[in-house]
Amino acid sequence: MQESSVTADGRRLRGDASRRSVLAVAVDLASVEGLDQVSIGRIASVSLTSKSSVATLFGTKERLQLAAVAAARERFLDHVVDPARVQPRGIRRLVALLDRSVAYSQDRVFPGGCFFSAAAADFHSKPGKVRDAIAAQLADWVGYLAVSARYAHEQGELPALDDPDQLAFELQGLFEWMNLLATIRDTDEPYVRARRAYRDRLLAAGADPAIADLVLEPGAALRP
Known part of the structure; x- marks a missing residue:
């Protein structure tokens, strides 16, 4: 390999490392101060x-x-989707997703709570590529919840469910309220209440109580 190629590869690696480091600062700052405050000057500082x-x-x-x-x-x-994929498609994966989404906020994966909740609040009235990117991520997540619920219904695990998209909408609404209250009050009570609400909504859709109850105990939904 020529010396110029080695030098170029080294620069690229250093550039990638610098990019990752700066972005780690940017996303943490955005969760606390708002994505609109993320500027070249602010992040440099x-x-x-x-x-x-x-x-x-x-x-x-x-x-x-x-x-x-x-x-x-x-x-x-x-922190949320990949860990839940240890469970098969259907009710067990849906419960795992709900468990991980609570932990994601409670464990402060982002120091200000959910990055996307904060970013959506910051950009909801600011049309452009950034708002579109935030909206696309939220749509992907809620869509994944709906797909998981649909699998569960088709497999007979949520027999009383008549609208997976409605369920996903309600589950995400519970998440947003949970995340907001927990961050503004600095208390874990909303996490406990959200887990109960998730369990009750799954039971109303016909879930096996033994499986629905897994969402009450952090991490239980990931066990074999």
């Missing part, structure tokens, strides 16, 4: 990086914000 370095990595404030949304999505998948 918080990450102790020069403005020119951040500008070289991302170019514009919008591109930085879009990269932050993508990085937040990966962190969400790592």
Whole structure:
């Protein structure tokens, strides 16, 4: 391998590492102060990086914000969706997803609570690529909940369910209220109440009580 190629590869690796480091700061800051506060100057200050370095990595404030949304999505998948996939499709995976979504907020995967809840509140009236990216992530998540509920219904695990999309809408509504109250009151009570509400909604749809009850105990839904 030529020396120039080795040098280029080394620079690329350093650039990728710098990008990941800056984005980790950006998503954490956005969850606390709002995604609209994520700018090249602000992130340079918080990450102790020069403005020119951040500008070289991302170019514009919008591109930085879009990269932050993508990085937040990966962190969400790592902490919520991927762990739940140890369970088969259907009611067990749905319960695992609900369990992990509560833990995601309670464990402060993002220091300000759910990144996407904060970002949606920040950008709901600001049309553009950033709002579209946030909306797409929320749609993907709620859609995944609906697909999981639909599988459960088709497999006879939620026999009383007549509208998986409605169930997903209600489950996400419970999450948003839980996350908001828990972060603004700094208490775990909303997490306990959300787990009870999830269990009750699953029971109303005909879930086996033994499986629905798993959502009450953190981590129980991930066990074989």
